[in-house]
Amino acid sequence: MHRIMKKIDLSPWRIRHGSACDLHDFSTQPEGPLSLNEDEVRQQTQKLSARLNKLQSKLHAANSHAVLLVLQGMDTSGKDGVIRHVFANVSPLGVRAVPFSAPAEAELKHDFLWRIHGKVPARGELVIFNRSHYEDVLVTRVHKLIDKTTCSKRYEHISHFESLLHDSGTTVVKCYLHISKSEQKKRLQQRIDDPDKHWKLQPSDFSDRKLWPKFISAYEDTISATSTKNAPWYIVPADSKPHRDLFIATLLVQTLELMDLTMPKPNFSLDDVILT
């Protein structure tokens, strides 16, 4: 079963370069090869997470490549959850999660990619962006902080930037966590009902929910414009948390296994070493 999951074909959820993304074409529920029962799913995710840990150690030792996982999605879509569950068995030695909230004053004095560039993975690292440079073409556009021309230019700057990362050995994987509006209602209600979850709530959760169609449309434009061969977008069905985690774990294991990671040989002869 482990082998089967590793071979699962995720390409139906990948947006091809140049094709227009219509999010209504994608179910927020797991379908096809993803529609396993929850027990199977949890077991698989755990195995993949352990495999991810080994592959990450190899990435670190090989010191030749890097991975950048970009997580985007509506409020409550599960960005934190993915980081908590998929990376449960992965050592923080070579993994960093970087959250991006609204830019600080010093960051606003620079181009929008300045603070992003500073946080990209070094060779050997796997970095997860919890929100990212994509906020600068999503929330800014929906709230009309930038006009259409600026937004189009930013799409181009993003593609060029990601191509720079690719050319230096960084694989960029971008995931849109796709939830339905009714699933978001359920999750927000749970947060309202549970005082332990109140810290997660912000007024913008409710005001942005009212702009749902505008956010969907901004995501569609963004994904269509910035899904490239070397940095594609995946539309991750995310109404089911365990299936969402399985998807991302599978994607990362496949990504790392496709990399040509070789353990470096020591640059001195071990034959000469005498331990006393």
Place this chain on the structure above:
Amino acid sequence: MHRIMKKIDLSPWRIRHGSACDLHDFSTQPEGPLSLNEDEVRQQTQKLSARLNKLQSKLHAANSHAVLLVLQGMDTSGKDGVIRHVFANVSPLGVRAVPFSAPAEAELKHDFLWRIHGKVPARGELVIFNRSHYEDVLVTRVHKLIDKTTCSKRYEHISHFESLLHDSGTTVVKCYLHISKSEQKKRLQQRIDDPDKHWKLQPSDFSDRKLWPKFISAYEDTISATSTKNAPWYIVPADSKPHRDLFIATLLVQTLELMDLTMPKPNFSLDDVILT
């Protein structure tokens, strides 16, 4: 005379986007409108330097634009000298000089623009790069550390990067300090003869001198590929130090005067203020 210098047309020394740069077409001596006598030159430079200080204060107060001056050139071409003389009257409050030497280990774990991006000017700042990202297509190419394909890709990455800076309000001005091989010989000899200047000498000064034609050719390719409308290269005649400084001072004053710098109004009424 002050007014005349400000109006001097430097476009003959600017490389147009898309045109091939042949450095042999450019004299290393000041010619045409630049051929003033040394007294006039020093006087002009001093006046321009004072004007630069005022314009820089305005840049700082306006907080809307930035300037990045990139200085490149062979060893002894005068990068340090420009920074010392042209900015003699400019306050360090809003000016930073950033030297780039060989990249450190942590920097080599990232794309070649990573360490550069971290040092670009914030809005309101004027930053001088003493060497720059251009070393990554010059010294690396002459010493065959990168192949031609990688070099061409880097030209593109550089142009995209500079276009990102331009779109966020940063004017990029690039100067190649053009000296003759015989002038370099004279300057190296002066350093050899003066023990106080020995600290400036490195073995690479002499080995790189032997590769002079290869460096010239690498500069020509680089300048041809990366001189754009928004980030043009200037070929600065640099055999005469005072004329070289006059050129750069003029260029910077003209650049800042072309910017639409307006002093921001206070965001509260001064009428209500009563000092007690």
